[in-house]
Amino acid sequence: VQLQIVEYMRSFLMAKVAWNHISALPIISGAFGLFRRDFAIRIGGFSVGSVGEDxxxxxxxxxxxxxxxxxxxxxxxxxxxxxxxVPEKWSVLRNQRIRWHIGALQTFFHFQNLTFDIKYRRISFLILPFSILTDIIGPLSEFLGYILLPLFWYLEVVNGNLVLSYFLLVICYNILITSVAIAIDGLLLKGLDKVKYLLSLFLISLLENFGYRQICLYWKLKGFLRLKKGKISWGKMERVKFDK
Incomplete structure (x- = not known):
């Protein structure tokens, strides 16, 4: 659950704020959205068959x-x-992340004809190209990176120190972004007031790079394959009752 918390912090306190600043917010997350009913009706409501409806x-x-x-x-x-x-079981989290990626790909393919269309500006030059990078090219290139870079290192095609330095740079950048998001929530928004909990989140921001990130990548690739095969479903979502 804490791994998911730092993901939400990065998204909701960093990424969405940045998208909002340039008036190109690509998604109002389903659990946190409020829309005018008349506009929802005008656009035809939710698209039938979409699992990334938000x-x-x-x-x-x-x-x-x-x-x-x-x-x-x-x-x-x-x-x-x-x-x-958020999901508290790995199986439920897997279903959610596969569904998320299928939904993201569905949305891109639904609107792909708008890409680089001057009429739609922020959609065509920001939102859709960003989707190409993060939902299609990103997962595939990261997967190939895990295979090819160690191979090139072994074959001495590339300098080993250069590969290691690049890997550490990516991890440090990810930790920096996460740490800033945690600090914003803990210090500015007063969302968390327990120092021990904040410190545990900073530790999680380090650990998520080793294992969790790779698992999420695997789920994205599964989502891509399921969409290609037409195996699209919402998946079972379990809720855990809170005690007092």
């Missing part, structure tokens, strides 16, 4: 705004107080 819905809203030139803004409020339950 992502698809948000991009549809962006498109509608450009098509109809209405005075409607999609904004993110980082100080809103919202709660959700």
């Amino acid at each position: 992502y698809d819905f948000t991009v549809k809203l962006h498109k509608y705004i450009y098509d109809s030139k209405v005075d409607y803004k999609i904004k993110y409020v980082p100080t809103a107080i919202c709660w959700t339950q």
